[in-house]
Amino acid sequence: MSWGRSSAILFGAGVSDRPRPFRSSQPRPPPAPQILEATLLLSLLWMPALLPVASRLLLLPRALLTMASGSPPSQPSPALSSGYVPGTVSAAFVTCPNERVAKEIARAVVEKRLAACVNLIPQITSIYEWKGELEEDNEVLMMIKTRSSLVPALTDYVRSVHPYEVAEVIALPVEQGNSPYLHWVRQVTESVADSSTVLP
Numbered sequence: 001m002s003w004g005r006s007s008a009i010l011f012g013a014g015v016s017d018r019p020r021p022f023r024s025s026q027p028r029p030p031p032a033p034q035i036l037e038a039t040l041l042l043s044l045l046w047m048p049a050l051l052p053v054a055s056r057l058l059l060l061p062r063a064l065l066t067m068a069s070g071s072p073p074s075q076p077s078p079a080l081s082s083g084y085v086p087g088t089v090s091a092a093f094v095t096c097p098n099e100r101v102a103k104e105i106a107r108a109v110v111e112k113r114l115a116a117c118v119n120l121i122p123q124i125t126s127i128y129e130w131k132g133e134l135e136e137d138n139e140v141l142m143m144i145k146t147r148s149s150l151v152p153a154l155t156d157y158v159r160s161v162h163p164y165e166v167a168e169v170i171a172l173p174v175e176q177g178n179s180p181y182l183h184w185v186r187q188v189t190e191s192v193a194d195s196s197t198v199l200p
Helices: 003-010 033-069 099-111 148-161 179-188 190-194
Strands: 089-096 117-130 133-147 169-174
Touching: 089 099, 089 148, 089 179, 099 117, 099 133, 099 148, 133 148, 133 179, 148 169, 179 190
Parallel strands: none
Antiparallel strands: 089 133, 089 169, 117 133
16 A cells, blocks of 8 residues: 555545546535534534633734833723732842842841842843853842832842842832732832832
8 A cells, every 4th residue: 555545545535546636617515414513523622722822812902002002901900909000019130149149138128128028039040141251150039029119219229239240120010919919018118118218
């Protein structure tokens, strides 16, 4: 049995040595009821798997429009119903050369109420270019939760005590989350946010 013949048998096609035209002049007969039932069954089986993808695709034009306009989406956030204003809390990320430095900075920013909480994530590997050379270092990542209004003061403090020539401090606004936790972050950092200056 040749490969062409076996593949035709596997896929249910007939085998013939005569060439077939691309189009037949005769109308096609309607599909058998079994084929329609099988098609319907397959589409029903695949539907749940495709729904998450389809729902994301439906949101794509909205996301692109939001990115193009530069304004946040107008859809009400679940956090709004809880009283949390999206973006008023931020998660800031700082890398440190070792755990000792990270703990010193973490304790200081919490004591100064520049942050409500700092998580230390040990043993990350950072690969980056520095002064024309490709570098690879083991570092500790700090994830700092604070009010968005405190990010400039937090950045200034970290820069003043950090051993790196250029300290990494990046912050992302929190759009949603556990409402009691977000309120706690705001409450813990409230006294600093109300004062006009923060001393290092």
